[in-house]
Amino acid sequence: MPEGDTVWRTAKRLHGALAGQVLVRADLRVPKFATVDLTGRAVLDVTPRGKHLMTRIEGGLTLHSHLRMDGAWKVFANGERWSGGPAHQIRAILENPDRTAVGYRLPVLELLRTAEEDTVVGHLGPDLLGPDWDQDRALGNLLADPGRPLGEALLDQRNLAGIGNVYKSELCFLLGVTPWLTVGALPADRAALLPPLAKKLLEANRDRVVRNTTGLRAPDVFVYGRASRPCLRCRTRVRVADQGDGSRERPTYWCPVCQSGPAPEPGSPAARRARGRTPGRPR
Known part of the structure; x- marks a missing residue:
């Protein structure tokens, strides 16, 4: 399972590629959220919380993901060939005019209200790399x-x-x-x-x-x-x-x-x- 420093780097990479950009494609390949359409919404930020990743999206939404043992987020320039695993392992695609973030083998992927983030990370202790460190x-x-x-x-x-x-x-x-x-x-x-x-x-x-x-x-x-x-x-x-x-x-x-x-x-x-x-x- 990735350590907090690995998740922090992943969040930094995703934030740099997605924050401030409007999504032109958003494909969540999990049954519960497969019909959700996030295109036309801007990504506000990507924030790590311990080993969790919170991708906050315009309209008060947060895409929550956790890598656990095998998950990975990869970032590609548009037109670049994807490399992170076979297509059937892709769980999420977030694309803007310049970059595409592809989530492979994500065991946790859910969309929730930003105001309800505590329901998935509120149990965590102080984050060693977060602003709440105590x-x-x-x-x-x-x-x-x-x-x-x-x-x-x-x-x-x-x-x-x-x-x-x-x-x-x-x-x-x-x-x-x-x-x-x-x-x-x-x-x-x-x-x-x-x-x-x-x-x-x-x-x-x-x-x-x-x-x-x-x-x-x-x-x-x-x-x-x-x-x-x-x-x-x-x-x-x-x-x-x-x-x-x-x-x-x-x-x-x-x-x-x-x-x-x-x-x-x-x-x-x-x-x-x-x-x-x-x-x-x-x-």
Whole structure:
């Protein structure tokens, strides 16, 4: 699932292509909105909210989309050949006299009143890259459930919006704790450091195509996607195991020496499942 910085870049690209322009074609290829005609209306802005995209359209309408695992918005000059997947994967086409935005494999695409946006994003915590960022509230949200594993708490967008699996693993490494350490067991000084550190990482990467959390030219990440490779600090092999609440588990990476706290044992079911889904190259 894209992280908040990826969604921020997508919104910036869509805003640059669509904002202030009148739609000459608008094709929403989902049954509920297939007959909606938005042509002749201007796009006012495209705004990210956590991992959600809000395309606001003249007349008090908002096209809400979410990329989840496989979705993508592509922008093309008119007349340019589209490349983002086969035609049957296209869910939305927004075209003005100069540019065309094409949404591929969008699992969430809905049209709603702009005044009702809170019905789809009102549950989100402070946005790490948004104007509503409030690090004290974000920390308070995290600490409200002290028995929850830190990795799960970081992925819960109700606590703070924008962190995905990459930043979850990288933040825990930088804090020196495993993602399975409970929030309540996190030392107070590191807990206070967490929200500003998360914001710093996302802000540093929001304009980068290749994400970097190390400050080095290469490697560009400390642990994510680096299972069985040496830790950049201590040279111990980075480990991977699944983490989740049972409804959705994700491969999670950590260094068993540099990070203190509980973690699955090598050869455990969580570790075996994760090894089968380890990405080939960290991003």
